[in-house]
Amino acid sequence: MGSKIVSSVVADLLRTKPLIKPADIITDFKQNYGLDISYYNAWYGKELAKKEIHGDEALAYTQLVWYIDALLKTNLGSHGYLECDVKSSCFERIFISYHASIEGFKFCRPFLCLDGTFVKNKYKGHLLAATGKNGNQGFFPLAFAIVDSENEANWTWFLENLSEVLTDQGRNITFIFDRCKGLIEAVSNVFPESNHFFCLHHLKHNVLARYPSSMGKLYQDWIVWCFSSCAYAPTEGAFEHHVKKLKKDGGDTILEFLDTIPKENWSNVFFPGKKYGEMCSNLVECFNSWILVERELPIYQLLDRLWTKMMVKYAARRRAVEKWTTYLCPKVEKQLQKSIETGRHWDVNRSSDNLFEVQAGYSFAIDLHQHTCSCCQWQIKGFPCDHAITAILADHGDPYEYIEPYFTTDYYRSCYGIPIAPVPDIEKEAPEGLEDFRVKPPLTRKPPGRPRTKRIKSRGEEKKCYKCSRCGQGGQHNWRTCNAQI
Template sequence: MHKFQDTRTIYRPSDIINDVRREYGVVMSYQKAWKAKECALEDLMGSAEESYAKLARYCYNMGRINTGSAFFIEKDDENRFRYFFMALGQCVRGFRNAMRPLILVDGTTLKARYGGKLIIATCQDANIQIYSLAFGIVDGENDVAMSWFFTKLREVIGDVENLAFVTNRGQSIINGIVEVFPEAHHGYCMHHIQGNLKTRYRGNSVVAFFRRAAKAYSFEEFDKFMVEIDSKSHAAWEYLTEMGIEHWSCASVLTPAQEDKLFKTLDVAGKLESFPRTHAVAVAMHRGLPPHTLCSVYYMTDYWRAAYAETIFPVPNEVEWEVPDHILPLNNLLPPAVGPRTSGRTRTSRIPSTGEFPQPRKCGRCSATGHTRRYCTNQISLHDNVTDV
């Protein structure tokens, strides 16, 4: 029973080999263990081919009990799966009624048999937690696929005033936003930029000054921090300016006239980041004003409750599914075509996004770069005159 003690354990083929040898005294090959695991998973969850064939029926019955939900399935001329988009009505209404008009979009590679790319659109609730808005599965992060995804997203959310997107620097995502949401503001993920600065420009306070520059609303304050970055590392300053400061700086959102008007009154100054500043709260309390009036309504508990007011219902049991005539053509949807497998081992490491610097590997045993502790073969000095071989 030791293999069931930890629910987080990933049962690998090597674990199957060890358990069979320990319990039955039988030695089996890795290939046989891998195939046994695949057969067990198929008996438990069904095959991938069956899942593609059931997709249209699943979506129809999911939408039937969750009103306002949107499901789109795109297929090719051979009736093979191409694209998929899903947005639950409860999430869309929660975004429209109780969320800041800010959408974060990112993608990740699927490691299943038929591959593909999972595209996720999320936002943040009043408690700064992730709030799912829409999902999509496409063949890759390319211009055609991303244009299709953002087109469906626009059909679902409609026109949103002062809409903004935050993404990584993937060119296809950028092109899709420009094409489908030309009026929306587009910013780059601060976490990705900060990670690049940590990788390339270590130990010279560049990251700290970047964070201050990114959060500065005043052009004067922003320029002061950019001068500090330039003095620490001109290469880092060039990196930040070449990507366009309008994509990561709060100061670039305001024109000089707006900035001057913004800082003339204390009441408005207290609303700079939607959260009340300490001095603004003190002045408000002195004047008899409720401090929460200085905070954006998007962070009020009423908006927080409204975001989760509706219940998302699970899909019924398959025996209770309804299958109308208009989805019958998709009843036999085939999985996407899989090209020939390339030589060598399948890549397991993450592919860096556009403009992202790869993180150097550092060994926890010898502190050298280029490898990890698992593959370390360097000699370690135990004492001044003794070497561990």
Template sequence: MKNPMRKNPPTTEESEAYPHSDESSDSDGVVPEHEIPAQYESSNTPQLPQGNEKNFVYPEGLREYEPIDRDEDDEMDFWSAQLLHVVQNGMVFSSKEELMLGIHSWNIKCNKEMYVVESTTKKWRARCYTTNPKCNINLRTGPPCAWYANARRKTSDSMWQLTRWVDSHNYYGTVVGNSNRCMKSKDIATRILHHIRDDIAFPVKSIQAHIKDRLGVDISYSKGWRARQDAVERIYDSWLTNFRELPTYVDALKKHNPTTVVDWLHEPKGSSDIETFKYVFWAFGPVISAFQYCMPVISVDGTFLKGSYKGKLLITVTKNANNLILRLCFAIVDEETAESWTWFFHHLWEHIARHRGKKLCVISDRHKGIINAVSNLAVWRRNAIHRFCLRHIRSNLMQKFKIKELKELCWDIGSTTQQRKYDHSVDLMKGILPEAWEYLEEIGEDRWTLVHDRNNRRWGTLTTNISESFNHALKGIRMMPIKAIIERTFDKTVEHFLMNNQVAHNCRTRLAPYRYEWYQIRYQNSRHHRLQEYSYVSGRYRVISKIQTNECGGNDYIVDY
């Protein structure tokens, strides 16, 4: 299955800042090998004296090609990942990647640089960077550096062994600017794997600080970003691999969880052999059943993905009886458009909301795609109402009218349940700037205020904070490849039910712990109010609230129960 989203190609290593743009790439690009001096050509090389082969000494320039004097049966010295910078002649590495990591680490420890002269499937050679023709002339001080390293692949077990090794650089000076070319992004990824496993959103600036603290090397932001991406792919596989494995994974998920729903929208341009998906929607069976016992208020929101491919993650959440967030469903789309939101709301109704019936409340920001979907889909128009997040309303107001006093007044107007306080705050706003109240009034007071929320359809919910809180919790998940995202949402759902099962098992009250505590606080407060019955038939009462020590309270209310 092809990936549906555009890739963000990271800048190359060569593009990162370094004097004269000499920084080598992460691929260890091989520069042309130095020509062997004429005196070492086969026609000019001294011949081995007959009968004295054992005493023959190679010319100085060809000693690096001399075969290592080691029997295969000798005890081998293996390189250890716990001691990255410890390298010596004859050491054995399990792979070419380990070989390069070890030699890079050794050079970084010495605050020196190297470049690869030759890299094939059977041999690998490196020299001091000062011998590179591209080297900055300022680094070439003193005699030419004699450091070099040769390695070959062992034919018996495919391991790599250092056959020639000079254990020091003999040129004067260190790395200019403290930005060592030996520090490749793949080497950084190896050093931060444990951090990424603990927190996939481990900040790039923290990666830079970690490398600086441990190795004394400055790395660019782009190199740190690529290192984090490399580490993520090592843990969760590459993005392309995730796309290929996604259909198989989804089929297995549905097979072991029969009530789980996964729906696709494929691009019409896909070939008969390869289908390219545009949208994917998923919801887990236990969540669909649990929603029937949650408050009939859902919060919808979208957030962008941070991986190698662009896309948006759409989510719907609600709260259970214990005021804990329940993740209802998810979708990955290319962009937040009227089309994608309409497709999402259609599946949200078909698989989840229709089982709940009427009197649903949808709370969101004022995204045009969401407004279009809820108002144009007949099932949502008939069975649900749409309310706006008060925090987004306030933010929009402040962007249009940059007056500090309006911010608090907007919140007071939207959050109060008392008509007296509502009218007072509206009058204050009109006195400051009548245009501000006209702007809010055009939105529709029933869309964002509790006073005009008929039949308490919002259940006191003012904002989309529950979905945005979950967005914050998903900060790391958004950096994962797509299969890993679905897998992580499944794991989080399992954790949710395990935790709530334990809470329910230990509950000894008739209400959920949060609701019972909420009830007890209000019950104790109500005991200090004075109550007068006006009409038993119509359920109308007069309530006078308790007078507080600061002389507040003592308010008179008429309540219809």
């Protein structure tokens, strides 16, 4: 059984399961056809089938000129930029932001998460993304780019294009990101007036990596917990209490680490901007998971699939919101009703027209005019806390009047109000003057060794727990590596 025959059989299977593994193809042939094929024929047959379905990956780059031109013509107001090497005409980078996303982001909270992920096709690369959050706590992709590597030059180029998208909105955007190479300098240079916050999830891994495993997992977890407590502390007093404990138990190691990160960029109480309670850049991770399959495709198919996926997503959101009967988005409405129920039995005392005291185990002071509570959660999250909701109801007020419009159904509807137009590709005509221009694939070199299919996990990252079918015990082993006595 040759690889060409294998490719003809698995071509239809790849359309439904693009990430199928050669080992699964071997099993499929054995179960369905009773045939034994080698791993090489399964792997090479899959590669031939991918080429048959998606075409030559090198030729995919020649369609980018038409793609950008079609994007700007069919979706007026979109931003699309393609850069190639002047001498060799080799692809360097591409930036895309749909008009529907630009207009829709005006109705999202003014903060963006930045991060990059790998493109896993033949010519590799990195996908940079800026993702916001809609009123129903879902991710909202604003812009993305494909570049050759994740460095300061490419991040600066990405953010410069992003600044053109955000200029007309007139809002001061807060950025949340990991301290990856070149990103801090790029954000500071392109958005000097914006505040940026370091992703707490990545910071905790940075802390964990500074302590060797020989010191014990309990000690490591305790230091990470103390650091998290400092980051979440709502008041300066609570921050000083936790940071004192952290420095005492963490020693010189944590002192050196704290000197490298300004507290204004990782602690709630000292952060000067408004990030609505967000502590991590997991919105971009959601976006990266959403396009997991597309990252395996040639660049044109990747962009085309993403275009279609965004178009379908917007249409589905518009249909869904028509069925909503609440003033707030469903998840936010549920949170509000929970706050009302929580404070039902709390005592409320009035001090003045706007000042109230709520007795909830401790005493909390609420100022309805300034939108503040002594628990500081209203100021941090931009949403009335349980104590504030209780005071508002005691004042016979309407809680909806104290909630920002970003959480309302009307803003959510406006967020997806503009559709993303489809692009027919039956006639692909290059723009005038560029008929003879051909974009070549980037100059890349295959790295040594077998290609990795799974990323290297960070230290301290939780691993999936398996149950061994041989010994019945849970852990990091299975029946193949089990050496337990039974």
